[in-house]
Amino acid sequence: xxxxxxxxxxxxxxxxxxxxxxxxxxxxxxxxxxxxxxxxxxxxxxxxxxxxxxxxxxxxxxxxxxxxxxxxxxxxxxxxxxxxxxxxxxxxxxxxxxxxxxxxxxxxxxxxxxxxxxxxxxxxxxxxxxxxxxxxxxxxxxxxxxxxxxxxxxxxxxxxxxxxxxxxxxxxxxxxxxxxxxxxxxxxxxxxxxxxxxxxxxxxxxxxxxxxxxxxxxxxxxxxxxxxxxxxxxxxxxxxxxxxxxxxxxxxxxxxxxxxxxxxxxxxxxxxxxxxxxxxxxxxxxxxxxxxxxxxxxxxxxxxxxxxxxxxxxxxxxxxxxxxxxxxxxxxxxxxxxxxxxxxxxxxxxxxxxxxxxxxxxxxxxxxxxxxxxxxxxxxxxxxxxxxxxxxxxxxxxxxxxxxxxxxxxxxxxxxxxxxxxxxxxxxxxxxxxxxxxxxxxxxxxxxxxxxxxxxxxxxxxxxxxxxxxxxxxxxxxxxxxxxxxxxxxxxxxxxxxxxxxxxxxxxxxxxxxxxxxxxxxxxxxxxxxxxxxxxxxxxxxxxxxxxxxxxxxxxxxxxxxxxxxxxxxxxxxxxxxxxxxxxxxxxxxxxxxxxxxx
Amino acid sequence: xxxxxxxxxxxxxxxxxxxxxxxxxxxxxxxxxxxxxxxxxxxxxxxxxxxxxxxxxxxxxxxxxxxxxxxxxxxxxxxxxxxxxxxxxxxxxxx
Numbered sequence: 001x002x003x004x005x006x007x008x009x010x011x012x013x014x015x016x017x018x019x020x021x022x023x024x025x026x027x028x029x030x031x032x033x034x035x036x037x038x039x040x041x042x043x044x045x046x047x048x049x050x051x052x053x054x055x056x057x058x059x060x061x062x063x064x065x066x067x068x069x070x071x072x073x074x075x076x077x078x079x080x081x082x083x084x085x086x087x088x089x090x091x092x093x094x095x096x097x098x099x100x101x102x103x104x105x106x107x108x109x110x111x112x113x114x115x116x117x118x119x120x121x122x123x124x125x126x127x128x129x130x131x132x133x134x135x136x137x138x139x140x141x142x143x144x145x146x147x148x149x150x151x152x153x154x155x156x157x158x159x160x161x162x163x164x165x166x167x168x169x170x171x172x173x174x175x176x177x178x179x180x181x182x183x184x185x186x187x188x189x190x191x192x193x194x195x196x197x198x199x200x201x202x203x204x205x206x207x208x209x210x211x212x213x214x215x216x217x218x219x220x221x222x223x224x225x226x227x228x229x230x231x232x233x234x235x236x237x238x239x240x241x242x243x244x245x246x247x248x249x250x251x252x253x254x255x256x257x258x259x260x261x262x263x264x265x266x267x268x269x270x271x272x273x274x275x276x277x278x279x280x281x282x283x284x285x286x287x288x289x290x291x292x293x294x295x296x297x298x299x300x301x302x303x304x305x306x307x308x309x310x311x312x313x314x315x316x317x318x319x320x321x322x323x324x325x326x327x328x329x330x331x332x333x334x335x336x337x338x339x340x341x342x343x344x345x346x347x348x349x350x351x352x353x354x355x356x357x358x359x360x361x362x363x364x365x366x367x368x369x370x371x372x373x374x375x376x377x378x379x380x381x382x383x384x385x386x387x388x389x390x391x392x393x394x395x396x397x398x399x400x401x402x403x404x405x406x407x408x409x410x411x412x413x414x415x416x417x418x419x420x421x422x423x424x425x426x427x428x429x430x431x432x433x434x435x436x437x438x439x440x441x442x443x444x445x446x447x448x449x450x451x452x453x454x455x456x457x458x459x460x461x462x463x464x465x466x467x468x469x470x471x472x473x474x475x476x477x478x479x480x481x482x483x484x485x486x487x488x489x490x491x492x493x494x495x496x497x498x499x500x501x502x503x504x505x506x507x508x509x510x511x512x513x514x515x516x517x518x519x520x521x522x523x524x525x526x527x528x529x530x531x532x533x534x535x536x537x538x539x540x541x542x543x544x545x546x547x548x549x550x551x552x553x554x555x556x557x558x559x560x561x562x563x564x565x566x567x568x569x570x571x572x573x574x575x576x577x578x579x580x581x582x583x584x585x586x587x588x589x590x591x592x593x594x595x596x597x598x599x
Numbered sequence: 600x601x602x603x604x605x606x607x608x609x610x611x612x613x614x615x616x617x618x619x620x621x622x623x624x625x626x627x628x629x630x631x632x633x634x635x636x637x638x639x640x641x642x643x644x645x646x647x648x649x650x651x652x653x654x655x656x657x658x659x660x661x662x663x664x665x666x667x668x669x670x671x672x673x674x675x676x677x678x679x680x681x682x683x684x685x686x687x688x689x690x691x692x693x694x
Binding site: 231232233234236237238240241242243244245246248249252253254270274275295313314315448449452454455458459460461464466467468494495498561562563 | 604606607608610616657658659661663665666667668670671686688689690691692693694
């Protein structure tokens with residue numbers, strides 16, 4: 001097979017059985033690879049009603065046809081499972097080096113089944129796989145774990161994806177960390193890994209990806225790299241300032257959620273901005289595997305919050321910053337380093353602490369339960385509570401269940417800024433109507449990267465849409481969601497889509513796989529993947545009532561800034577969205593739509 | 600006076616984070632800023648059209664008047680008044 005390696009590695013941790021399977025060409029063409037392939041496996045094999053932390057759940061790591069090739073930014077891999085945080089399908093996507101190395105082992109996907117009776121890790125080396133003892137790694141953080149595995153295997157080129165103490169302790173939003181600093185962040189994929197007593201997957205490979213039409217592929221790659229270099233965002237903006245450059249523009253646009261989404265303007269934004277980061281803690285830029293954009297940031301903090309690592313990226317700066325009312329960039333960086341070392345999703349962690357701060361300030365959450373007086377702006381608290389959460393120490397045991405369970409426990413679930421119990425990220429939807437629709441309908445709960453409507457509504461890419469207008473946004477959101485399904489299934493970085501479109505992806509995919517995709521077929525594959533994930537969630541019990549936002553964003557008008565007086569207009573958006581998707585009024589795909597997509 | 604805020608690469612050219620200018624439209628404001636900060640600033644903001652009198656904003660340069668992108672107001676003709684805030688951004692992205 002070209003593009004894909006054509007093989008799945010299936011590992012049953014209960015029996016210790018390891019076997020290979022072939023991928024059929026029909027599946028490869030229809031679901032592309034990466035997220036599409038992994039979601040298809042989950043859809044076919046894991047009952048949507050399964051308890052996410054039971055051995056019956058499966059954890060699937062997958063890469064797509066462009067991963068590990070010379071395509072631009074081909075570094076990504078996807079982790080798919082049933083989420084212990086939301087109960088929906090979970091898919092977390094990650095850069096770095098692990099994805100490309102996984103592909104070179106000769107497998108497109110690793111399916112983890114069952115549960116080991118003692119801690120283990122999986123070693124996949126050039127087509128061979130072995131389950132190894134991880135007793136000596138249990139309790140170690142992700143940096144220590146990575147170093148110890150590399151040392152044991154005696155090969156510096158081994159890439160490691162692992163969980164930290166948070167995953168071991170079944171914190172509901174634990175992530176998988178690869179190459180020490182990169183996170184498959186959302187939905188608790190690390191929690192599921194911990195529930196299977198799987199500490200890590202280590203990969204090393206030398207196999208080459210076969211390209212069906214090398215000349216056409218080389219030309220498509222060249223065209224894409226030129227577009228990325230010529231585009232002002234991918235060629236200049238992201239390399240110079242990284243994702244943190246968004247802090248100021250989002251704040252100036254009045255949609256930088258502040259103190260648990262009580263307003264959209266943060267008075268301390270300048271102090272935690274990309275500009276400030278460049279002048280203070282930035283050491284150098286760092287690229288993921290094969291990336292011409294180079295947006296990664298290596299940083300170092302000295303003094304009280306001393307530490308070193310990669311990031312914080314925009315979302316993390318917001319989550320521990322404006323969301324918690326904290327304007328101390330060094331403390332935010334420290335909380336970020338801790339999340340990477342302990343294996344915690346930064347968005348959910350920061351958002352949940354912000355929720356606790358509001359509960360505390362409103363006196364719904366007693367001081368004695370927290371063990372300290374918790375108020376917005378407390379820089380030490382974001383660091384301390386992150387540590388406590390990873391170990392479920394004291395109040396950390398409550399935070400480890402996420403903001404929804406926290407707010408519900410204290411009688412105010414409406415103060416959880418989450419959708420389908422997954423915490424919202426760094427844009428207030430009252431001032432970006434289309435982006436709010438993405439939050440409400442994302443198949444993995446509150447999420448910004450499955451249909452990044454900020455691109456057209458704020459950044460003006462590929463067109464300039466007025467963020468406060470609802471008309472036409474349903475169609476745009478659908479297009480962005482379907483396109484992102486393709487990007488996550490090819491496994492190139494989503495940031496390439498600031499410069500590249502579906503026609504570029506079709507050219508790359510066609511040349512790599514030999515399937516002669518048209519742009520239309522590629523977008524249809526994206527739509528198929530989206531609908532399949534939707535069906536999974538419907539069978540898990542989700543529907544129209546869950547496609548909504550927290551009450552605050554529907555009822556409380558934005559108090560200041562450019563979106564002053566606005567709420568998120570659910571009624572104007574959701575019905576139209578179902579229509580353009582070909583779903584019925586309850587949000588269920590119609591029979592005609594399923595037939596059209598071959599589902 | 601209108602308060603003007605500069606971000607990212609604009610700061611490197613202006614050498615300051617903000618300034619104040621008397622102007623009654625975005626176009627007038629930008630001309631005054633070009634006078635103040637010179638060619639480098641002009642190059643960051645405008646694309647030179649074939650007809651030199653027709654000024655066009657560079658792709659992805661964003662100008663917000665009180666937080667609203669002028670593209671969704673009256674573009675360069677957007678009116679300004681005392682105490683308005685204008686924010687100027689080069690191409691940025693992330694997520």
